[in-house]
Amino acid sequence: MKYIDEYRREADAQKFIAAIQRVVTRPWAIMEICGGQTHTLIKFGIDRLLPQQVTLVHGPGCPVCVTPLELIDRAIAIARRPEVIFTSFGDMLRVPGSRDDLLSVKARGGDVRMVYSPLDAVKLAQKNPERQVVFFAVGFETTAPGNAMAVWQAKQLGLQNFSILTSHVLVPPAMEAILGSPSNRVQGFLAAGHVCTVMGYWEYEPIATKYRVPIVVTGFEPLDLLQGIYMMLQQLEAGRAQVENQYTRAVKRAGNVPAQKLIAQVFEVTDRKWRGIGEIPRSGYRLREEFAAFDAEKRFDVGSLTAQESPLCIAGQILQGLKKPRDCSAFGTKCTPEHPLGAPMVSSEGACAAYFSYGRA
Amino acid sequence: MCVGVPGKVIEIQPNAAGVTMGKVDFAGIVKEICLAYVPEVKVGEYVIAHAGFAINTLDETEAMEVFETLKQIDDLSELEIPQP
Numbered sequence: 001m002k003y004i005d006e007y008r009r010e011a012d013a014q015k016f017i018a019a020i021q022r023v024v025t026r027p028w029a030i031m032e033i034c035g036g037q038t039h040t041l042i043k044f045g046i047d048r049l050l051p052q053q054v055t056l057v058h059g060p061g062c063p064v065c066v067t068p069l070e071l072i073d074r075a076i077a078i079a080r081r082p083e084v085i086f087t088s089f090g091d092m093l094r095v096p097g098s099r100d101d102l103l104s105v106k107a108r109g110g111d112v113r114m115v116y117s118p119l120d121a122v123k124l125a126q127k128n129p130e131r132q133v134v135f136f137a138v139g140f141e142t143t144a145p146g147n148a149m150a151v152w153q154a155k156q157l158g159l160q161n162f163s164i165l166t167s168h169v170l171v172p173p174a175m176e177a178i179l180g181s182p183s184n185r186v187q188g189f190l191a192a193g194h195v196c197t198v199m200g201y202w203e204y205e206p207i208a209t210k211y212r213v214p215i216v217v218t219g220f221e222p223l224d225l226l227q228g229i230y231m232m233l234q235q236l237e238a239g240r241a242q243v244e245n246q247y248t249r250a251v252k253r254a255g256n257v258p259a260q261k262l263i264a265q266v267f268e269v270t271d272r273k274w275r276g277i278g279e280i281p282r283s284g285y286r287l288r289e290e291f292a293a294f295d296a297e298k299r300f301d302v303g304s305l306t307a308q309e310s311p312l313c314i315a316g317q318i319l320q321g322l323k324k325p326r327d328c329s330a331f332g333t334k335c336t337p338e339h340p341l342g343a344p345m346v347s348s349e350g351a352c353a354a355y356f357s358y359g360r361a
Numbered sequence: 362m363c364v365g366v367p368g369k370v371i372e373i374q375p376n377a378a379g380v381t382m383g384k385v386d387f388a389g390i391v392k393e394i395c396l397a398y399v400p401e402v403k404v405g406e407y408v409i410a411h412a413g414f415a416i417n418t419l420d421e422t423e424a425m426e427v428f429e430t431l432k433q434i435d436d437l438s439e440l441e442i443p444q445p
Contacts, residue, residue, distance in 0.1 A: 001367070001387075001388040002369075003407060003424065004367065007427070012428075012431055015434050015435065016431070016434070018434075019437075019438075022438075089412065116392070118412070118413070119395060119413055120413070142365070142412075143411070145398055145414055145416060146413060146414040149395060149414065156378050156379075157378055194409065194411060197365070197409060197417045224427070227427050227430060230430075246427075248420065249419050249421075249423040249424040250419060250420070256398055256417055258397070258400065259398040262398075
């Protein structure tokens with residue numbers, strides 16, 4: 001497959017590894033923001049090929065992992081209602097709520113369906129005018145264009161039976177929360193390529209300057225990550241703190257302007273709670289007042305819910321890069337992808353699932 | 362969720378709501394993808410698709426950049442004097 005195979009050649013990867021070894025003179029801790037990048041790093045064993053001085057810290061870029069427990073409980077309560085068809089991306093279905101997950105609601109007769117695109121949920125609403133179709137709109141900036149389009153299209157079509165349960169989060173405020181923490185050990189960020197495809201990377205320039213931290217926009221294939229790490233280490237060793245773009249084939253500084261326009265039309269920035277991390281100011285999206293009719297939280301009153309995290313799960317520390325999955329006593333024993341205690345073991349972007357799937361127990 | 366996949370656009374058509382949709386080939390698997398955010402795309406070009414939406418066209422020239430860097434690394438390592 002074009003744009004995949006050529007970025008996976010081992011001989012080229014070895015050249016980058018050798019170049020990285022020549023550059024590094026002292027210890028460095030680099031965070032890859034996105035869980036998709038974590039999976040590539042662990043799957044291809046890139047972390048083990050790097051010099052010992054280079055520590056990769058896995059970041060919070062796993063939308064499923066940072067969706068608050070209360071919201072998953074709310075999704076479950078809505079999905080249980082007989083008039084509702086509850087739709088979601090696949091990996092959200094197995095994330096444990098306080099007592100349950102969405103798949104078990106389906107097992108007990110709830111109408112819970114996996115969709116590939118939010119537009120599929122809009123189509124379902126058109127086909128089932130007597131039912132209420134709810135889409136679980138989670139994700140970072142990458143899923144926002146799709147979710148914005150779904151709501152916009154539902155409004156154009158005059159649909160009365162479509163709504164979204166929103167848990168949208170944003171990368172730059174999370175980076176600032178990590179950098180501002182007294183326990184921070186991250187010295188450079190590999191920014192998430194596809195988030196920047198949508199939003200561009202101009203927002204990261206003030207962060208690089210303010211915290212004197214290099215940021216390299218990086219893609220998802222092994223050669224992308226190795227080149228991103230190489231560019232990062234060149235900056236760190238030279239004492240530079242700039243925003244650079246490794247993923248030039250898919251990212252421009254301004255990002256995707258038509259997508260940003262529709263996002264801004266449908267959503268507005270709001271404070272958001274992140275599972276395992278807590279509230280971060282101005283770190284997410286909510287629907288604008290003009291689109292309030294499509295807000296599932298307003299449409300379905302499910303009362304107040306008290307969420308209960310597993311006392312064993314250390315997901316919060318993992319998402320902030322303070323601990324690694326194998327530091328958890330439940331990892332691979334009480335917590336597995338079949339019986340997850342926390343979200344990072346469920347998602348295809350969760351660090352715990354990556355460590356488990358690729359035998360890092 | 363943020364893992365976008367490259368695919369080749371094989372058909373472009375507006376849907377009932379007037380939104381530009383298209384068929385995109387992902388190494389043999391063809392899916393219906395929303396192309397509204399890549400108004401410049403033409404049949405035969407590659408896009409990055411994510412959850413049913415093309416979020417950008419792939420820049421063919423820029424795609425070679427990593428191999429330029431590798432070439433520079435090769436040139437540099439040839440210049441280096443091996444350590445005894």
